Amino acid sequence: MYKAPVQEIAFTLKHVAGMAEAIDGGPLSDLGEDLVEAILAEAGRFATEEIAPLADVGDRQGARLSNGEVKTPDGWRDLYRNWAAGGWNGLTAAEEFGGQALPHMLNVAALEMWNSGSMAFALCPTLTMGAIEALNVHGSAALKEKYLARMVSGEWTGTMNLTEPHAGSDLGVLKARAERREDGTYRIFGQKIFITWGEHDAAENIIHLVLARLPDAPDGTRGISLFLVPKFLVNEDGSLGARNDLHCHSLEHKLGIHGSPTCTMIYGDGKFGGKGAVGWLIGEENKGLACMFTMMNNARLAVGMQGVAICEAATQKAIAYAKERTQGKAPGWRGSGMSPIIEHPDVIRMLLTMKALTQGSRAITYACAHAIDMAHRATERQEHWRERAALLTPIAKSFATDAGVDVASLGIQVHGGMGFIEETGAARYLRDARIAPIYEGTNGIQAIDLVTRKLPLSDSKQVRGFITELKAIAEAVRSSNLDGFGATADRLGSSLADLEDATSWLLERLAEGRSAEALSGATPYLRLFGLVLTGCYLAKGGLANTADGLGEGRIALCRFTAENLLSETAALKDRVVHGAESFAAARAVLA
Ligand SMILES: Cc1cc2nc3c(=O)[nH]c(=O)nc-3n(C[C@H](O)[C@H](O)[C@H](O)COP(=O)(O)OP(=O)(O)OC[C@H]3O[C@@H](n4cnc5c(N)ncnc54)[C@H](O)[C@@H]3O)c2cc1C
Numbered sequence: 001m002y003k004a005p006v007q008e009i010a011f012t013l014k015h016v017a018g019m020a021e022a023i024d025g026g027p028l029s030d031l032g033e034d035l036v037e038a039i040l041a042e043a044g045r046f047a048t049e050e051i052a053p054l055a056d057v058g059d060r061q062g063a064r065l066s067n068g069e070v071k072t073p074d075g076w077r078d079l080y081r082n083w084a085a086g087g088w089n090g091l092t093a094a095e096e097f098g099g100q101a102l103p104h105m106l107n108v109a110a111l112e113m114w115n116s117g118s119m120a121f122a123l124c125p126t127l128t129m130g131a132i133e134a135l136n137v138h139g140s141a142a143l144k145e146k147y148l149a150r151m152v153s154g155e156w157t158g159t160m161n162l163t164e165p166h167a168g169s170d171l172g173v174l175k176a177r178a179e180r181r182e183d184g185t186y187r188i189f190g191q192k193i194f195i196t197w198g199e200h201d202a203a204e205n206i207i208h209l210v211l212a213r214l215p216d217a218p219d220g221t222r223g224i225s226l227f228l229v230p231k232f233l234v235n236e237d238g239s240l241g242a243r244n245d246l247h248c249h250s251l252e253h254k255l256g257i258h259g260s261p262t263c264t265m266i267y268g269d270g271k272f273g274g275k276g277a278v279g280w281l282i283g284e285e286n287k288g289l290a291c292m293f294t295m296m297n298n299a300r301l302a303v304g305m306q307g308v309a310i311c312e313a314a315t316q317k318a319i320a321y322a323k324e325r326t327q328g329k330a331p332g333w334r335g336s337g338m339s340p341i342i343e344h345p346d347v348i349r350m351l352l353t354m355k356a357l358t359q360g361s362r363a364i365t366y367a368c369a370h371a372i373d374m375a376h377r378a379t380e381r382q383e384h385w386r387e388r389a390a391l392l393t394p395i396a397k398s399f400a401t402d403a404g405v406d407v408a409s410l411g412i413q414v415h416g417g418m419g420f421i422e423e424t425g426a427a428r429y430l431r432d433a434r435i436a437p438i439y440e441g442t443n444g445i446q447a448i449d450l451v452t453r454k455l456p457l458s459d460s461k462q463v464r465g466f467i468t469e470l471k472a473i474a475e476a477v478r479s480s481n482l483d484g485f486g487a488t489a490d491r492l493g494s495s496l497a498d499l500e501d502a503t504s505w506l507l508e509r510l511a512e513g514r515s516a517e518a519l520s521g522a523t524p525y526l527r528l529f530g531l532v533l534t535g536c537y538l539a540k541g542g543l544a545n546t547a548d549g550l551g552e553g554r555i556a557l558c559r560f561t562a563e564n565l566l567s568e569t570a571a572l573k574d575r576v577v578h579g580a581e582s583f584a585a586a587r588a589v590l591a
Pocket residue numbers: 160161162163167168169170193194195196197254262435438439440441442443444445448
């Protein structure tokens with residue numbers, strides 16, 4: 001059973017991702033270490049003791065639709081209410097609406113643990129937190145007054161309604177309609193698909209954020225507006241009124257995250273009376289996509305956390321199994337009978353790879369959260385931190401969610417045949433993990449974003465400055481003269497050179513307008529960046545001299561990563577720089 005790794009999480013936050021410096025005279029100086037420890041410990045306890053035990057029932061039963069109502073799996077309604085009662089929804093929310101205005105770093109660490117407990121369950125708060133943020137930043141004072149406190153308390157949950165059958169990655173073609181009414185409200189009509197937690201029985205009301213198009217809107221993404229559309233209309237005194245004209249038409253049958261209801265939502269077909277679902281504009285007309293992006297950037301990081309969460313849970317399960325399962329005799333095994341499979345070099349390779357990808361993904365996502373916190377709270381270099389967060393977001397989302405799939409798959413491999421049998425629980429991690437590279441902008445779209453929008457930030461000074469910082473870590477490893485690092489400094493040095501070369505090559509192609517060549521290498525480039533960050537952040541952790549007695553293990557894992565995983569960066573650079581040439585001719589094979 002999953003046990004939240006609170007100590008390792010606290011270490012990564014403080015000594016790798018930058019929290020210690022931010023607390024020590026930085027913009028988080030009012031955040032006491034005791035508070036950090038207490039929040040992490042309680043979030044971890046909730047994940048371990050309350051969420052994880054209900055993950056299997058959620059997977060087996062799934063969410064069920066009957067007469068338009070969605071019933072959550074047994075025990076999940078109370079689980080959600082207990083979770084909300086803990087005040088967790090409001091960790092980063094504004095204090096005036098009942099939130100605690102704490103840093104994002106703490107929230108993502110907590111999200112990691114809740115997602116390890118059950119990704120399907122943690123999706124509900126993830127969406128609500130995004131809706132809270134979009135409403136807080138872009139909503140009118142009246143809308144905030146009416147809705148935010150109840151969403152922050154968790155009494156009401158939130159959703160994000162973008163996707164339509166013909167509009168997924170390309171939202172510019174969405175068709176949902178909005179009509180103006182004289183009283184300042186709007187009526188919404190249309191169908192949205194794949195809406196996570198779009199209908200359920202765990203909360204009293206569901207606040208849908210819906211993208212739709214006004215009749216006189218320009219074509220494409222410039223003609224999309226964002227609306228708040230509640231399941232139940234809310235009276236002036238805050239009590240719930242009539243049912244709004246919207247409903248869940250059906251639930252998807254999915255590969256994984258069975259406990260999370262994935263709904264087809266119909267707006268404005270008159271099923272509950274009325275002529276159109278009543279909605280209120282968030283932000284300005286036709287500027288809805290920008291508002292939604294506020295929510296989507298943090299949501300992308302939150303999805304990255306799902307990758308980390310699956311990595312951690314799958315790794316814990318695989319290590320526990322490998323210690324118990326005995327087969328054959330490992331080289332050098334002196335015990336009686338068969339050796340535990342954890343003694344076999346190939347199993348050690350798999351488990352260490354899982355550990356390294358887990359820790360690397362964790363560090364990258366936390367560093368991204370750190371940059372977001374600095375952008376909001378630092379008094380200097382805010383633009384620098386905004387750009388750093390923007391640069392790291394697609395890497396955090398994609399590298400961590402790809403790692404989630406890879407690590408969950410390795411976890412099954414460690415279990416042998418038992419991994420393929422559902423009762424073991426290893427298979428669920430892979431089934432759940434598989435959606436994360438797809439939603440919140442597919443990983444392919446993230447890679448395009450990284451190459452075309454993020455590399456050019458500040459005339460490429462942001463990415464070049466970042467690489468310089470990473471080089472300093474490699475140099476610090478070299479000058480530490482610690483034997484335990486083995487060839488880490490050299491390996492980091494050559495992987496950083498691969499990253500630098502690939503970055504320059506891409507920037508040159510973009511400057512020359514040869515975007516097809518640049519885009520052909522976008523996904524290998526993102527992985528290259530993620531692997532380099534993994535190596536550098538593990539090294540930073542290894543260099544941190546803490547009194548927790550785990551320092552040697554961190555250095556050893558860093559060395560394993562540098563000497564086993566980083567050799568991939570040379571091949572990735574080669575794919576970025578030379579891969580595109582073969583695309584045009586080989587395209588004919590796909591005819
Ligand atoms: C379980 C689940 C939950 C979801 N939850 C929500 C939710 O709560 N709210 C919501 O609005 N949506 C939700 N979605 C929808 C999800 O965000 C979309 O599925 C996703 O954005 C991809 O869109 P698509 O499925 O239409 O794929 P497509 O856009 O058709 O993409 C198919 C493939 O083509 C590639 N591709 C597409 N365009 C390009 C391009 N320009 N350049 C390069 N490659 C491209 C993609 O990377 C992908 O590999 C959910 C989906 C699922 C399955």
